[in-house]
Amino acid sequence: MPQLDEIGVDRLGRIVEDAASEVYLFSADRFQFVLVNRGARQNLSYSRAEIAALTPWDPKPDIPREQFLKLIRPLLTKECERLDFETRQRRKDGTH
Numbered sequence: 001m002p003q004l005d006e007i008g009v010d011r012l013g014r015i016v017e018d019a020a021s022e023v024y025l026f027s028a029d030r031f032q033f034v035l036v037n038r039g040a041r042q043n044l045s046y047s048r049a050e051i052a053a054l055t056p057w058d059p060k061p062d063i064p065r066e067q068f069l070k071l072i073r074p075l076l077t078k079e080c081e082r083l084d085f086e087t088r089q090r091r092k093d094g095t096h
Helices: 006-017 039-044 048-052 064-071
Strands: 024-026 033-034
Touching: 006 039, 033 039, 033 048
Parallel strands: none
Antiparallel strands: 024 033
8 A cells, every 4th residue: 555645644634534423543552532533522522632631431431441441452452453333422511
């Protein structure tokens, strides 16, 4: 696959930002969000700064930290490169 040049990276960023689906990317070592697209931010009603202070399990009322870590273990052990799942999210105002 060709390397993304500067224009390609910018275009990819816009595609992810404008995607119809909510996109959440987090670091595997500190579990901090590194990218949350517009749809996800609007749904959760958090600002970028507020989301940056959350962990991936914070907005998930049904999945505590240990269960979340177990769920993503295949990513951490490199058994898979990507993991998609649907879950209920708790918005800033407490609604789901």
